[in-house]
Amino acid sequence: MAMDLLRFATAGSVDDGKSTLIGRLLFDSKSIFTDQLESVEKTSQDKGHGYVDLSLLTDGLRSEREQGITIDVAYRYFATPNRKFIIADTPGHVQYTRNMVTGASTADLGLVLVDARHGLTEQSRRHAVLLSLLRVPHLVLCINKMDLVDYSEEVYKKISAEFTAFATKLNIPDLEVIPISALQGDNVVQRSENMTWYSGPTLIHHLEHVHVASDRDLVDVRLPVQYVIRPKSDDHHDYRGYAGQVAGGVLKPGDEVMVLPSGMTSKIAGIDLFDKEIPEAFPPMSVTVRLEDDVDVSRGDMISRVKNAPEPSQDIDAMICWMTTAPLRPRQKLAIKHTSNSARALVKDIQYRLDVNSLHRDLETKELGLNEIGRVQLRTTKPLLCDPYSKNRTTGSFILIDEATGVTVGAGMIND
């Protein structure tokens, strides 16, 4: 039986219990090894905790253990009989929002934690906004530390209502709200005996059953060409294959395709996966496509369908999450990477800055500071083959790189 895969990321304010929850999930699902547990027990003792601090299972850096906070994403893995999980445990601290975005960008599901005593904070709102901008299709709100509010149903209802109201203003197709105690384990793997009023699923049950396969686009054919394979050996003298990871649609031999940006058309002669020819390719397969005609195709080009191709454009309208201290300003020049394509980009305008609390659009401020999100117009040195991010998370996303430092400073999601 082929196992499937769910990638999820934690989110929420600092100290709301994200790392503790992941530790609890791993511990209660028996995915912790004895040597890992011994090391965590020892460190907990050394730090004078009266309990085993499960957050130490993911807070793997020296400075994280010293400061008791998460600084960068930790990736952890566990499996139940039908599903493998890739967990990105992200930091809640505002300063490290860029690392939260790193972890969330590939997630199928976001776990937003809220401390039951404090309710929603600016940071939990910021993370919810980011998850919705990143189009993480499934969201779970975990109301944590229920042990500290006497497992009160009223508290649960209040925060749940508050978040639901906020979420209606965002794009969140699937939301589940679960009251938990990461520290005590209530409703994580074991159903809570302290919250008999709650009849919904435990967290693990929800993670195991949430339906993710349908989140993929199987209609619009997109194959960004990464690499041209030309063996030039005696056995494969005339072989010329276009290698890439399918970003959308289903490709079959015989299909008529168009190569962009040239616009030339041809037919798929064959699709290779290592030494086998395969009858069809779909996301997220990494394949090599051969064409019938000798058209000119190189890295950065895109193979798509004749009547359904992305629009080559030098003018890009996108939401940008800015990730460095020096603000983003109009007229700034940056390097841009989009699929397998690289170019330079000029900031033409910063249309507005998004207030993550009120979702108000601030049209006055013409710059984006660290961790701020805004709508930006860019002009690129060459046409990029773009789709709206809402249609395709691969062909609709890009990163911005500071040309002097080489650091990734912005994450972009192309608007409809």
Next chain:
Amino acid sequence: MTATHADYRLSQLDQLEAESIHIFREAAAEFEKPVLMFSGGKDSIVMLRLAEKAFFPAKIPFPVLQIDNGLDFPEVAETRDRWVQRLGVRLVIASIDDAIERGIVVDDGKTSRNRLQTPTLLNAIEENGFTAAFGGGRRDEEKARAKERVYSHRDEFGQWDPKNQRPELWSLYNGRLHEGEHMRVFPISNWTELDIWDYIGREGIEIPSVYFAHKRRVFERDGMLLTETPLNPLREGEVVTERTVRYRTCGDMTLTGCVESTASTIPEIIEEVAAARVTERGATRGDDRFSEAAMEDRKKEGYF
């Protein structure tokens, strides 16, 4: 590879394979001079297999680099040579002994061979002008590795700065470098030990015989079972006995422990790994036992 699924779903192992191949192709296209760090152990064999698939039917478009610490298992070296020969890739060997002789690294008699690998590796990268080095590190191996990006930036000194990593979004990897810097690229970041074994089983590929149960003369040290070898003289009170063992990782013979096991086929190993209660490094790596942050510290200096 199960080619067609009626419902267009890819198994988790196929998804991991697709992701790794994507990473190989990106890095090969963007870096001027990549190299694959190949120890001959199971992870680097899986990595090499994925590289083979990424560029087939062309040859792998970069050489492989081995750091020879003089303490490798002979069985591992043999398997390594067969892989290199079959794929027709160039093998670059950087040996610690040679580096000591040339005065590139200093053997003060106190530093372990394991530790001397780092300057040897960094020197090989610099001398050959490699701009990217593929490594077989997996995030499930160790808590500092769990934090590392797929593209892990190294400064002119080969150092990793774990508190200041570049953001890494979607599958958009940033390969920008300044003169003298290089990138470590980890194509199998998201694979677990069990995935590696499932894949070895599925692909039917050759791995060194030490991974399978065999009789070996071993002795106990620091709670680990080490092999008898003239390279690792016995200390007082240590007694050699013959046991049926296998290795879970293959590193330095004098530091890598084996586990008692009768698993002599891949399915038996998979069963054993699935039931294991101790991590692979915890069970077998003397080099990680010194302190909580042993791996983090070594990685900061430029270790694999």
